Amino acid sequence: MCWSATADLVAGAGIAIMGVAAVGSAAGRPGDVPLAALPLVLGAHQIVEAAVWHHGGGPGPATLLWAVIALPLLALWVPTAVLCAAPPTARRRLLVPLASGIATSAVLAHALATRTVTAEIRGHTVGYSLGLPAAGFVVIGYLLATIGSLLLSGDRGLVAFGVLVAVGAAVSFGLWRQEYVSTWCAWAALCSVVLLLRFRRRRPAPAP
Incomplete structure (x- = not known):
């Protein structure tokens, strides 16, 4: 989430470009590709939110697509990608956060299929509402699937990345909750840079 349509569009394009570079750097290591492609998903997500801003929020297709990416897709994508890498x-x-991701993704997908998600422009933030039952348990399952999988990965780089994501999510949520400004797009860009550097360092040297 970003603080305006322009910021979302610019951040989304930049993050997506880093995703393309990360996937290119991970070529030759199939297990790394899903995680390297994560910035592509995050970049697309920001671009979709630019459309939400443009349409003034509401329950339209852009809002639904934003929610599909943010909720069931990422809940399943992240633990699967971490398991592969x-x-x-x-x-x-890592089967524990994966199982949590599968269950959480199924609950969220069902909610999106049976309920209407709406977006509301609140100054420099966008608020989304779905009316989830037992939302607290869903949030716990989502965090276990996403941040939990990184922290349990057994890879020092991925654990540090998980800490970075957790801190960014906490700060961004605090600012968003106060309806001050949405900053997750900036943190997503930083996380994408970290992933890109990781895969570039791991890129095998060219054969002589």
Whole structure:
């Protein structure tokens, strides 16, 4: 989420470009590609929110697509990508956040199929409402699937990345909750830079 349509569009385009570069750097290591492609998903998400701003919020197609990416898609994508990229020794324990992601994604997908998600422009923020039952449990499952999978990955780089995501999410949520300004797009850009640098460092040297 960003503080205006222009900011969302610019941030989304920049994040998506970093995603393309990260996927290119991960070429040759299929297990890394889903995680390297995460900035592509985040970039598309920001661009979709620019359309939400443009239409003044409401329950339209852009709002629904934003929610599909933010909720069921990321709840499943992140733990799956981490499982693919993590060391083999960590994969058994990563089944826990993966199972949480599958269950959470199913609940969120059902909610989006049976309820109407709406967006409301609130100054420099956009508020989304879905009216989830047992929302607290869904949030716990979502955090276990996304941040939890990174922290349990057994890879020092991914654990540090998980801490970065957790701090950014907490700060962004606090500012958004006060309806001051949405800053997640800036943090998503920083996280995308970190991922890009990770995959560039891991890129094999060219053959002589």
